[in-house]
Amino acid sequence: MKKTLRFSLAAILAMMVAGCSIPGTPWGEQEEKHVVSKISLQEAAEKADTIMLDTISSVQPPLNWVHYAPTESGCGNYTVDGKKTGAATRRAAVTTIVSEERRGNLLGVLERLWRKRGYEITGTNPSKETPAIFARTPEEFRMSVKVGAKGQFFFSLATPCFTESEVAPPKTEANGTPFEGPKVPAPSVHSDFWSATTPIPSTSPAL
Known part of the structure; x- marks a missing residue:
């Protein structure tokens, strides 16, 4: 199996990246990412939560959002110092109503933000109904933003494989109303900017 080696830019991770599958992600079936690191899952x-919060909170005007369905999966036979490894996926859903006229603008804002952070854009889905952007950090954390039913924006961020440990729910604070059950609430929060059905102003701070 062909392996690549990358040096992390984040001091907290202090890791090197080579080839393990990232379970539960769209690219996991075709690409493997192993991480040589002794930090816990x-x-x-927590690093994934920080990246997610930075992404969403950097959007202006602000978006209303909620956490949903965090998951963990094993990484097969891959081990670090003989210890089993796993990967975690964090997810968030935007509950702000984003009009059809402004969804492309929000996707553009997110793509420029990720590029500015030094993240690599690994793919896009130009579908008019369900557009999406895929990216990864220098540490091989993989992320996506997808537009689903009713124009709702969904974020997903998956870690590479790290030493298995108990994983607590996200501690980063979402600004949306917490909910129970598997069904994510549909967009219901009006935004004078993102919900507007008029063409976006060329002088807008979101551009």
């Missing part, structure tokens, strides 16, 4: 999940 809990620490990796």
Whole structure:
């Protein structure tokens, strides 16, 4: 199996990246990512939460959003110092109503933000109904933003494989109303900017 080696830019991770599958992600079936690192999966999940919060909170005007369905999966036979490894996936859903006229603008804002952070854009889905952007950090954390039913924006961020540990729910604070059950609430929060059905102003701070 062909392996690549990358040096992390994040001091907290202090890791090197080579080839393990990232379970539960769209690219996991075709690409493997192993991480040579002794940090725990809990620490990796916290890093993923930080990236997620930075992404969503950097959007202006602000978006209303909620956490949903965090998951963990094993990484097969891959081990670190003989210890089993796993990967964590964090997810968030935007509950702000984003009009059809402004969804492309929000996707553009997110793509530029990720590029500015030094993340690599690994793919896009130009579908008019369900557009999406895929990216990864220098540490091989993989992320996506997809537009689903009713124009709702969904974020997903998966870690590479790290030493298995108990993983707590996200501690980063979402600004949406917490909910129970598997069904994510549909967009219901009006935004004078993102919900507007008029063409976006060329002088807008979101551009």
